[in-house]
Amino acid sequence: MLAGRKILLIIGGGIAAYKSIELMRLLRKAGAGVVPVLTRAGSEFVTPLTVSAIAGTRVQGELFDLTAEAEMGHIELSRSADLVVVAPATADLMAKLASGLANDLASTLLLATDKRVLLAPAMNVRMWEHPATQRNLETLRGFGTLVVGPDAGEMACGEFGPGRMAEPPAILAAIDAALTTDTALAGRHVIVTSGPTHEPIDPVRYIANRSSGRQGTAIAEALVRRGARVTFVTGPATAPRPLGCEIREVETAREMLAAVEAALPADAAIFAAAVADWRVAAETRSKIKKQPGAEPAPLTLTENPDILKTISRREMSRPGLVVGFAAETDDVLANATAKRLRKGCDWLVANDVRPETGIMGGSHTAVTLITDAGAEDWPAMSKDETADRLAARVAEALA
Incomplete structure (x- = not known):
């Protein structure tokens, strides 16, 4: 070129x-x-x-x-x-x-x-x-x-x-x-989720994950460069929103699931968001106050909807390719392989996010792509390069 x-x-x-x-x-x-x-x-x-x-x-x-x-x-x-x-x-x-x-x-x-x-x-x-x-x-x-x-x-x-x-x-x-003028994904619709979700505890506090949204933004931009129509569903991320996408801003896991379902049908869906697994069962409308001498207010948690599993196991309007992400701190390959089978997604991108790796929120990453064919280790590279490589694989799969 x-x-x-x-x-x-x-x-x-x-x-x-x-x-x-x-x-x-x-x-x-x-x-x-x-x-x-x-x-x-x-x-x-x-x-x-x-x-x-x-x-x-x-x-x-x-x-x-x-x-x-x-x-x-x-x-x-x-x-x-x-x-x-x-x-x-x-x-x-x-x-x-x-x-x-x-x-x-x-x-x-x-x-x-x-x-x-x-x-x-x-x-x-x-x-x-x-x-x-x-x-x-x-x-x-x-x-x-x-x-x-x-x-x-x-x-x-x-x-x-x-x-x-x-x-x-x-x-x-x-x-x-x-x-490169790449039209490999022209006419294809891809949904990308990105960033964290914020699950309110009270009007000023929330439960969240450590995600900047950089990887999701990079993936969306790499797909757009290949001609895809991208619906970008993002939580409150610090990363800039990708250009050339339809942006749907959400805050909670339930809102993210609703936005994804509303964006269907799609040829592929890539779930790069770090979704909070739990939320407070009963959000208070007033700020929870500390009481002198009293025990901390108890928080009863309830499980959030599993977005990846819900979309992967849909009977109607399931995307042809569903890609999940797994941020792991222990036994990365074993846990991620089990997660792919449990969720029912086609591919799963796993990375080691122990604090010493600096990956969570950083500019570089090292991932393993897990498919039916097995596990494929990718070398450490920038998140932009990882996104471009993943987008190329998506284009190959949808071809």
């Missing part, structure tokens, strides 16, 4: 800029044209001469270039590309884009483009984990910005953790995916 495509490559100021040289080589080998934009900080790590030689064209870097700007060069650059790629995407560039700042050529191009933007973040682990960077990341995802990586590993600074820029072959694959 890359032959004849034009990539606008913005090279940010980080040690990972050296990888952009290899990325340009791979792009040109695949038949793509590359227009490089080197930030002032980026030129501290790779020289304009090297970048120009590998790209085979002039390096862009100055916003106030008299000749270029006489023809509104920054607008032309931003619109003539098929895709804008930022590699490395530094914390500074991400913050500028999230905030709408444009004080140099790179940031101006990112605001002026009408094409999709793919970021390959690269920074120190503490910078990546800082709440400001994570807030900016969520904002950018909400804009529809694509993200590949970062990987976890040893940093140039000697620290270890997430923040390493994805390797050039992985970025190349993400570029190819972003430019």
Whole structure:
């Protein structure tokens, strides 16, 4: 899909800029044209001469270039590309884009483009984990910005953790995916559930699960990219809602089940939501007060409807493919295999969510896909990559 495509490559100021040289080589080998934009900080790590030689064209870097700007060069650059790629995407560039700042050529191009933007973040682990960077990341995802990586590993600074820029072959694959016009799911309707549910105890308290909704959002977007019509049923998740979907907001498990049933019929249903298993039998209309010297107010719990099992065992309007998720902390494979049989779903995606894995609410995951054919371990990857792989398997199954 890359032959004849034009990539606008913005090279940010980080040690990972050296990888952009290899990325340009791979792009040109695949038949793509590359227009490089080197930030002032980026030129501290790779020289304009090297970048120009590998790209085979002039390096862009100055916003106030008299000749270029006489023809509104920054607008032309931003619109003539098929895709804008930022590699490395530094914390500074991400913050500028999230905030709408444009004080140099790179940031101006990112605001002026009408094409999709793919970021390959690269920074120190503490910078990546800082709440400001994570807030900016969520904002950018909400804009529809694509993200590949970062990987976890040893940093140039000697620290270890997430923040390493994805390797050039992985970025190349993400570029190819972003430019692929896939109609494998055209005409298909898929229901995706996402996020937690909140089960009220009183007007200010509730029972919930630790779910950000990131995986469900990524799955919905991957299905939309393949041409599917997606009904996205979400609890009160912190993740941005996916673009191109019909969004149905719910709060409780009972509301989620009702929304799913109302969305039927569907060709497939993917239940990625972390649904609370129990709710309070009798929600109080007033806040429960602590009474000095008194025992805590007892809470009588009752079981919530089992959404996955209910849909899997429907006799009428059952989706042709039902996919469940299992977040497990012990004996992951055994428990997830038993759950698939107990629920009656076709596939079950299992992951280990012990606190030390950092998966619950994080940006990466490692899952096992369980089907009638057995268990298939997938390598650790970003939730976007996991979603894309799952969507491709759904397309194959429905074909």
